[in-house]
Amino acid sequence: MPIPDYQTLMAPVLALLADGQELRLQEVRDRLAPALGISEEERQERINSGTPRFDNRVHWAVTYLYQAGLLQRPRRGVIQITDRGSEVLKANPERVDNEVLNRFEDFRAFKSRTRPGRSTPAPTEAEGQSTPQEKISSAIEEANEAVAAEVLERVQQADFVFLERLVLRVLAAMGYGGPTGSIRHLGGPGDGGVDGVIRQDPLGLDEIYVQAKRFATHRTIGRPEIQAFVGALHGAQADRGIFVTTSSFTADATDYADRVNARVVLIDGAALARLMVQHNIGVQDQERYVLKRVDEDFFEEL
Structure with a gap:
């Protein structure tokens, strides 16, 4: 049948x-x-x-x-x-x-x-x-979004140390730490409110501090958590940080991050999962497709 x-x-x-x-x-x-x-x-x-x-x-x-x-x-x-x-x-x-x-x-x-x-x-x-190319593009987007949703669920089931190390690995895949810098995991007791530090240069003159919080999707990160992170940045005499969560941020938290003097980037669970898919962290290429088109120059040269 x-x-x-x-x-x-x-x-x-x-x-x-x-x-x-x-x-x-x-x-x-x-x-x-x-x-x-x-x-x-x-x-x-x-x-x-x-x-x-x-x-x-x-x-x-x-x-x-x-x-x-x-x-x-x-x-x-x-x-x-x-x-x-x-x-x-x-x-x-x-x-x-x-x-x-x-x-x-x-x-x-x-x-x-x-x-x-x-x-x-x-x-x-x-x-x-839709053109065939548009259909292929849409299908790939839909497939990747489904994979991202499953990836996020797996991350939420892992422990907080896994998340901290994962976030640093994703940032490294994005190019942070350079070829001359470094990325170091700091999570644990006495971490000062940060889970990792990225040195963009060998001397550590250009540093980015990272915080990662594992929460269920229904739990949101509010302004108090971002304020605490900014305080940790000030304590480390840093002015740049990345706050990552497996859940999401309230509008108040996002607004505060936009207005604070320190440069703070917020990455929610959906964005983290998409970055993992984009940079092949926790996922693998399953299939590859090649889309052909007519080579106009070939026919003009004959």
């Missing part, structure tokens, strides 16, 4: 997990295929990049269900249905698709992050107006 598209796979995935069990993604694929009548030969069918088509579509079905809050990842490497997922399956036993998921703010926010300047996903009919 033809392999169902990823939206058609959403309801079967939820049904497979309806009893509340925790399954690894590979287990989901292995159980789902025979339940849908998909043969082993059909499971070996691959898209142009070499990825099995069925595996790819199950992956995206799970990703979208997770972004809509219908699935959760209670432990590393496993997925489980949520109360919302059970309710949606009960109300839509035959089919769950993007139209159903779009009822939830979580999913709309996820989709809008992949479409700058839009608060909701573009209408389906608008997709036909």
Whole structure:
């Protein structure tokens, strides 16, 4: 039988997990295929990049269900249905698709992050107006945003020392510390309110101090935390700092950072995750695509 598209796979995935069990993604694929009548030969069918088509579509079905809050990842490497997922399956036993998921703010926010300047996903009919290059670009953005969301969740589950070292590694990948400077981890008792220091030159005349705070997404960083960091900068006789959190900043905190004499850059959880994806920290390149165009000079020279 033809392999169902990823939206058609959403309801079967939820049904497979309806009893509340925790399954690894590979287990989901292995159980789902025979339940849908998909043969082993059909499971070996691959898209142009070499990825099995069925595996790819199950992956995206799970990703979208997770972004809509219908699935959760209670432990590393496993997925489980949520109360919302059970309710949606009960109300839509035959089919769950993007139209159903779009009822939830979580999913709309996820989709809008992949479409700058839009608060909701573009209408389906608008997709036909996009050029192939635009579709590829949009698909890559959407895939990377999904990876960034999962990366952020993993970081939030790690301990604070992991976060501190991770932030310094990301900053190093961005070029801070130079070839002649250095990056040093300071976290721990008596760290003076800073977790790391970046020396941009060998003598340490140009220093940037770093603070990293691990909080759940619902916990925001307010002005008092930024004020304390600025105080730590003054104590170190520094005038530049980077404050990173796995959550987000209040408007008051952002406004204070903009107005204070010291140069303070704020990086929230979403921005940190995007930087990790951009600089290949905690992620790997899975597939590469080459887009061809006609070489006009070649035909003019003949």
